[in-house]
Amino acid sequence: MVFEIRYTDLAARIGRLSTPHGEIETPAFVPVVHPVRQTISPRFLKEVMGFSLVITNAYITLRHYGDDARKRGIHNIIGFDGAVMTDSGGYQVLEYGSVEVEPAAMAQFEKDIKSDIPIPLDKPTGYGLPYQQAKEYVRITLENCEQTLKVVGDTDAVWVGPVQGAEHFDLVEHSAKALDRMGFQFMALGSPVELMEAYEFAILARMIARAKKIIPTKPVHLFGAGHPLTMPLAIALGCDTFDSASYMLYAKDGRYMHANGTARLEELTYLPCQCPICSSHTLKELRSMPRDQRVIEVAKHNLHVLKTEVDMTKQAIMDGRLWEYVMQKARAHPKLMEAVQLLGNDGNRGEFNFIADGTPLFKDKAIFFFDPIDQQRPEAKRFRQAVSSFVTIKKKLVVFPEGEVHPFYATKGFKELAKKFPDAQLATYNPYLGIIPAEISDVFPASHNLTSRVERRIRDYQSFVESLQIFAAKFDEVTIVADEFMKQAVQEAGLKARIEDYSDHVIDRL
């Protein structure tokens, strides 16, 4: 199996996964297809919607088609010539408690039906399981996986290692480590469905983070997480594929997806969407359709929403704006906000520091700074880190507010300052980046950011105070031409400095 990572931002990656039935570009939404009853044809999913990977259920396939399935193969059965992932009954275990099949027999069956991405028979921990029971489920899953590997043999198929443990994070780590050691090349994280139903996005985020610590580079599938609210965050945390039957289940329940969640058709006054379904029907038409037809149309609409969400997230990765996109998305639901806040502050556990690893050192586009949490984005942290180890032999520091023109050293004002203070280190500053020495004022993102001009209180910008303290400590004499924000910072930092009032200062805004 080859998983080629092409671009990254935060822990997200644009990747290419090779399977016996073609390449899959990730991140990807993976529609769930029923092996027997298909209201939306897999052909439509591939040819009209462009999905190159679907997931179906090997257990139901076995029960319904028996050995005939081995002859026909899963691609023939569901009528899909792209890549097929097969779940093996784990979800049925979660729903109905037990499954009448042995792990080795199931593995042999998935091998025989030529699944591209088969999943061993696992025992999902769900959410809310007591620790000892969850531990036992993880043990059984790992045992099943070992039995599965004995059956697998030489194969092109991409066997998936199902990581269980849910909110018991040490079990997640243990599970991921064991599966990694067994040699699985593709991991799947279970079972966020229940976490999502409880809107426990923060626990979901921490669960992903703990698994990624163990398996930072291998591709990761997130079970049942195909939802417009969860995908951008899960992608930012390094998940690559997401299956869900929700597009159909919601449609059957009269629920219409949109960028910020779902709404019942009867709650809507408008169709706030221009997908081919919504641009060719009015809300009234949709409502008055016969139920069967309406379910299909709403399910198709839901698929369009899911596809758009993935494409918007992928474009955000390419634009280097995934942080902005995830922070914006967080305002869809207060519970999503709880999860997204962890990216900036996880209680100093450092569980989310890994998002820095995929964040490019340089970006083409200016990054946007909006809120205090943006101090914690990897680009800003990295810049402050670089400044803290900046070396100079100068003994005098002169700091001047940032202007509209970048970089600082190329401004007219800088040249006047340099004439006036020939022996001083000159610097400017930004609330998110801290002190910016003139010499590196063209280093990303010092000259590649857009910052709102809004009233800021220094108490929300502790990283700025620290940056000022650390940098000023390198000098014997500090002069600061200060705006209101900087005056507060000097006070907060307990800094001895000569302060000139910005508004009185002779040198105009740079």
Added chain:
Amino acid sequence: MVFEIRYTDLAARIGRLSTPHGEIETPAFVPVVHPVRQTISPRFLKEVMGFSLVITNAYITLRHYGDDARKRGIHNIIGFDGAVMTDSGGYQVLEYGSVEVEPAAMAQFEKDIKSDIPIPLDKPTGYGLPYQQAKEYVRITLENCEQTLKVVGDTDAVWVGPVQGAEHFDLVEHSAKALDRMGFQFMALGSPVELMEAYEFAILARMIARAKKIIPTKPVHLFGAGHPLTMPLAIALGCDTFDSASYMLYAKDGRYMHANGTARLEELTYLPCQCPICSSHTLKELRSMPRDQRVIEVAKHNLHVLKTEVDMTKQAIMDGRLWEYVMQKARAHPKLMEAVQLLGNDGNRGEFNFIADGTPLFKDKAIFFFDPIDQQRPEAKRFRQAVSSFVTIKKKLVVFPEGEVHPFYATKGFKELAKKFPDAQLATYNPYLGIIPAEISDVFPASHNLTSRVERRIRDYQSFVESLQIFAAKFDEVTIVADEFMKQAVQEAGLKARIEDYSDHVIDRL
């Protein structure tokens, strides 16, 4: 002219505007149609896209068709049987400096071609004009409007009063007052194009606010503001219609609109959209089309994006979530954030207090609280106001943290407290709503909100400290079962109270 307001949220309204050629539901995007060269047919705009109002240029119509236009009428000329708004050369004035036509003659022409919503010949102030010159332009515009009204006579057409003044807000007020007095029933605000090109959304917002102070109920058009970034905010501030040629101008320039702005086709890696254009073409196909065809396809896509933006904003109004939507949208661009911040803090000028007027007293759906600025949303301010005038004869106050169950008075914990403190006023609290007396803990939005459980510092919640001070002052004795947030608040408020530690307290989380 009838303008019927059906629903409101903030200063936004869902309205119905009657014209000789049908009713227009507002807010509405109004596509600009060229009277001579039409790359996208007005028939397509109406029948496929569903736009029931377009705007075209009477000045160009006069120059090109001359008196023949009076015989044919503007609807026949452009081939549109919906409502037609006509601009009368003001934009040409802005672009080329002068127009060879007199206001009265232009008014007669617009009357003769049977424009549904004609605009008198105005002299747009644009942005950046010195005060005296802007004042002169306003004077000329008002004089033109008076001359126009002499020509109008008895009419079904909805004549528009063009409010000029731009960043000179006293001129905006003066202009709006004069036009209101003249009897114009539909106002248009000029000319945000230049403000928008400079991303001066904050000035745009203040300009709208000043005009709305004078004309709170009449429908308001915002010239040239049809852009995904500006429409939600402008709608929230009470603007009803928005014209723009940007869908076509951007398309000609290879610019593709999306929810957060625009991107050049060559900057995109994906088409993050599922409109009929984007779901039937790949990015590669779009790029390799002949230019003329590509311009049409991208222009159609741009129209779909604009329509979606208006529909999403309208649905947000119906859901009572316009505040949430505008705050989320603000994270599209730091300059938009500057403008949106004014809704919560306009430097205590009170210019934006009017957004409370349209905010319903009760909403069906729980409102979401995310950020400190949400303390300033009208529902929260209104609730704190109600609590500050809450009257009780009790002398003891007992305050207990809010739990997951609402309302407070219906919880088991409340009943235990009531037994333990029979003579005390009981209350709970929320960071955004302040103190919540038990008796009104079912009043909107005390039991109808979702608040993120994130770490909060009291310094960002000054309204909470005030609420605590005002309410506690009504009592001789105060006992507070306090979580960390409340402990900070008591200290910040300088309050004398008996504090019990929340974590030690016998009564479980309610």
